[in-house]
Amino acid sequence: MIDIRNLNVVFGHGGNAHHAVRDFSMRIEAGQSYGLVGESGSGKTTVLRALAGILERVARVSGEMSVGQESLQGQQRSRDFRRRVQMVFQDPYGSLHPRHTVDTILGEPARVHRLDRIEQRVVQALEEVGLDASFRFRYPHQISGGQRQRVSVARALITEPEIVLLDEPTSALDVSVQAEVLNLLMRLKRDHGLTYVLVSHNLAVVAHVCEALSVMQNGSVVETLGVQQLRDHSPQMPYTRQLLTASFGYDRAAIDAFEEFA
């Protein structure tokens, strides 16, 4: 479904050039959920943005990418691609237009893609994410963070996508709300046969949603592993093992053994 080979992304020029992604490759089958894990600056979000084709005039992108039968040229994307691939962003406060109602926010992608029955689609998408029709005429500031993230998910669903790119979709939410949004994402995937690419720094969230994952560091993939390997605590690479140890909480003795991976 998604095939990326030797992706390189460079921001800036000359002395200020920053090589954010180096020789990144990944293959995702249809219906799979794939996780990209790493610390800040590891390049995981940049991979997602390069795939979505939103880095034009922002960075230099090279490498081969294809989605389904469609081979992607640079950062140009077809209208069909933009309908089939949708994105949910981390910050539910920053990613919804503050002066648009939920109805306008949800209707916009449908209008852009010249879909029919827009009103019906909006109501249905809201229902799918567990919000009733009364939310249609509210503004983002009138609803909670969790509800906002549900609206972001609904906006992604409006165009009936096949692939949803999730960029830290729950890291700004309280854990109880995170659980609700994760359950929602799992149900939508089952109901619609979606393919997910999930970017997160939280190994437990990735293990919950995904079947396989790549661990990234400084723009490169350190290790690609199945989720079972994570559950068995048997990653091969020291960096992955350290991340895993760290995600189990505070352990004074283990911290002294931490290494710097540069």
Added chain:
Amino acid sequence: MTDSPLLRVEDLHVRYNTPTGIVNAVSGVSFELGREKLGIVGESGSGKSQTGRAILGLTATGGQVSARRLEFDGTDLLNADTRTMRRIRGGCISMIMQDPKYSLNPVMTIGAQIEEAFLVHRPSSKAEARQRTLDMLSAVKIRAPERVYRAYPHEVSGGMGQRVMIAMMMIPEPDIIIADEPTSALDVTVQLQVLAVLDDMLSDRGMGLIFISHDLNLVASFCDRILVMYGGKVVEECAATDLEQATHPYTRGLLNCLPSLDGKRDELPILRRDPSWLTDAGPVE
């Protein structure tokens, strides 16, 4: 807690008057703090940060703080005059904020800021302040203290910035540190390294810590004792090691709704909030 507690809080209330009515941000919180690590956990809006701020008299204007007792080492913090509070703040109780980017002065070098914190509370010569600052920077495991001393806050990473914050709060040698989500903005491994620095300094100097966080697992593994807050109340208090046996449905709900690395569950249990949690009298003893 064998000796008398450093801090006593009894029936603390923080109220805000808003156009839509009175908001009870904290209602009836009581606890004592000795030379130990006390964790306060809760979700956003549970009143955990408001509790920490009220202790230092940092409640925002418009907020009303009342308590049957709010005492540090015999000093009444509620009715203390400004001078006393200025001495206590930083000197006896200090606070580590969440984000070093916003809490450090951007136009002052790191060295000058830490020296200032020291000189305000411990009058001494400039040379001594400088030496103490450099020692403190090494104590928080900064490898090039001389370089960081001359650097401005934007020139250091988040993890380094938070170590600088710890150094600045520790240098007047307070008895209590209140840390409000001190490591939430950091990557996991850096977060743990920063906590290790804090932990070592606390045990070396025998200080008390109030650690405010939304991260239940982190608090359980880092602290000695935990208060779980919900809707401005303490709904459960337990030893950190007993968190797994917590009994309050809210605490249980929080623990259960976390995705786990060890077992696959298709559906995460959803936390059902019960309005009676807010009306029940006081904390569970």
